[in-house]
Amino acid sequence: MKALFGGLILPLPEDLCWEPQRDPLLDWMRKLPSSISENEKEKSCFVFTTRPKRFAPTSRVSFVGPTCEQKELFHRLAEQWRRDVMFLSDTIERVMHPAYQRIIGMGAGILPLLLHEVAERHEHWFWALESITGEDPVNPEDSGDVPQISRAWVEWGRQRGHIR
Amino acid sequence: MTSIYLPEVKKFFPNLQPIACDKWSDLCNDYNCIAWAAEDTLNWWWPVLTRNVKPEYWPGEPRELTISAFVQAFDKLGYIVCDDPNFETGFTKVALYAKTSGQKKPTHMARQLPNGVWTSKLGQGPDIFHRTLECLEGSMYGTVAVILSKSNAS
DSSP: OEEEETTEEEEOOTTOOOBTTBOHHHHHHHTSOTTSOHHHHHHOOOEEEEOOTTSOTTOOEEEEOOOHHHHHHHHHHHHHHHHHHTTOOOHHHHHTSHHHHHHHHTOGGGHHHHHHHHHHHOOSOHHHHHHHHOOOOOOGGGTTOHHHHHHHHHHHHHHTTSOO | OOOOBHHHHHHHOTTOOOOSOSBOOOOOSSOOHHHHHTTOSSOEEOSSOSSSSOSEEOSSSOOSSSHHHHHHHHHTTTOEEESOOSOOTTEEEEEEEEEEESEEEEEEEEEEOTTSOEEEEOTTSOEEEESOSGGGTBTTTBEEEEEEEEETTO
16 A cells, blocks of 8 residues: 655555554654655645554545645635634624635534644634534533633544544 | 734724833733733633634623623623723723624723723734723724723722
């Protein structure tokens, strides 16, 4: 099995398999040749499919992370949204911004990106997360407590393997 | 957290005059201007819920985007409506900004410090200091709609 990596075709390790709590791709990335720069690793995108050894032979597990194009579009839209709503408190106005709505339209592939922003700066992607996933892991008593709401979503993301 | 500098803020608030420095606090998504006016840095205050449970905190009913809802919320903190934005010893004042689109729609709040200077948290942006309430008036926040005051003794 091989994967496209930064324009290079590289063999995937034999023991590669998908586990919900552990991302084998990241481990595999760490084992890549040192000739590939960290920057290139970061910029690279993967779409790989494997037949995990621990699953039934007929079950095929696919993991599709955000593509380069999705990452680029997400960061561009997110920056536009931040710039336009930075000084606003009105949540409705903030989440109804066209860039925010387009990000929701990008779907589940960008969940790791949203969760990363929530984890890093408690950015208000909660409405988008709920719209995309249909879930709400936030305790009702935590209404208004942005750090606690962020923690709830990050924990949710970890449990489902969207982030480490 | 990211920092923001005066020139970026002045693009949106051309009347703003800096006080003492040209760089304010870091950006913070944990609280907003209403929370800052209420001296709460742990919650994002807003009366209108986007769904059932979201980042908005509001101290009771009514949960609607009206001046009355804001006055009632700050009434719970001991504030009453007053006419005079000028500094008075022994009192803390807050100002509610609103934009007119049909009815007046609240947009922002500022709080007066014991030295008479006003302080504002600009959305998810920085906490800033401004000499007058007019500094932030304009297309972003509209104009000051109500001044509220509470006795520091209470």
